[in-house]
Amino acid sequence: MVRLYKVKGQKRKKKEKYDREEESEQLDDNDIPESPKKAKTEGSGLDNEKADQVIDEMPGIPIVPADTGKKPGVIFILEKASLEIGKVGKSYQLLSSDEHANYLMKNKRNPAEYRPDIAFQAIQTILDSRVNKSGRLKALYVRTQQGILFQIKPHARMPRTYKRFSGLMVQLLQKLHITAAGKGEKLLRVIKNPVTQYLPINSRKIGFSHSSEKLVDMYDYVGTVANDMDLVFVLGAMAHGKIDKDYVEDYLSISEFPMSAAYCISIITTAVERKWKIL
Numbered sequence: 001m002v003r004l005y006k007v008k009g010q011k012r013k014k015k016e017k018y019d020r021e022e023e024s025e026q027l028d029d030n031d032i033p034e035s036p037k038k039a040k041t042e043g044s045g046l047d048n049e050k051a052d053q054v055i056d057e058m059p060g061i062p063i064v065p066a067d068t069g070k071k072p073g074v075i076f077i078l079e080k081a082s083l084e085i086g087k088v089g090k091s092y093q094l095l096s097s098d099e100h101a102n103y104l105m106k107n108k109r110n111p112a113e114y115r116p117d118i119a120f121q122a123i124q125t126i127l128d129s130r131v132n133k134s135g136r137l138k139a140l141y142v143r144t145q146q147g148i149l150f151q152i153k154p155h156a157r158m159p160r161t162y163k164r165f166s167g168l169m170v171q172l173l174q175k176l177h178i179t180a181a182g183k184g185e186k187l188l189r190v191i192k193n194p195v196t197q198y199l200p201i202n203s204r205k206i207g208f209s210h211s212s213e214k215l216v217d218m219y220d221y222v223g224t225v226a227n228d229m230d231l232v233f234v235l236g237a238m239a240h241g242k243i244d245k246d247y248v249e250d251y252l253s254i255s256e257f258p259m260s261a262a263y264c265i266s267i268i269t270t271a272v273e274r275k276w277k278i279l
């Protein structure tokens, strides 16, 4: 759950942040954030003074040193993420098959396609990885099924419960950024397409699909990539269908079984961690 705090004159100790985080795990259904009143129109940025004084709680305690040196790193791109908001009753909510099946059917949408939990799990697995903790995750981009592209800073501490995650996504998709408490750093930010403009030149862009004919052992595969190259991993964060991106250089299947995006990410990060000897 994301709460609003005034910035001015506010100094909070680290311990207090953790205490509050634990408290907020116990919030009930009524805590889904309303559409922010300060946003003039849906999708508009924050541009008035009042709005600047209120920021969202996203404790952005860096968990890695900012300077990652010149070592190669990894970039994740989650494509076709099922992250769409809708006005349900009086409030905007992140649409999901679990919570909004009736709403979706009334609006002639297929509830089975509304699976924000896939992106939630995938993001969590990426940020929890040793690749990230060692400072080798260079960037994380998410592109929604509606084509909205946003970035999540690798040191952002994302909500660990789905309910708080969905509240955060509602705010992000309305206000276009989420700012770290007390710092002004934009930890999540909607950015311009295409994602390719943000990718390093010296990188290998690798896509993942169960339907790829190239079935590989991921550890063997990363061993074939030059040591000075960044690795860009592109996965789908949707329930059905496959990613089909022209910027991808190689499509891999990493198991003969169809798997969740989160499990694939864990195979990928484990392979990279072994390659770079990150324990």
Ligand SMILES: C[S@@+](CC[C@H](N)C(=O)[O-])C[C@H]1O[C@@H](n2cnc3c(N)ncnc32)[C@H](O)[C@@H]1O
Pocket: 118, 207, 208, 209, 210, 211, 234, 235, 236, 237, 238, 239, 240, 241, 242, 243, 252, 253, 254, 255, 256, 257, 258, 259, 260, 261, 264
């Ligand atoms: C929930 S799955 C989507 C299912 C979709 N039918 C497919 O296989 O592409 C989410 C993502 O996990 C990845 N994935 C799932 N199983 C995989 C496999 N065996 N090999 C490679 N990637 C896989 C793909 O990137 C896929 O887009």
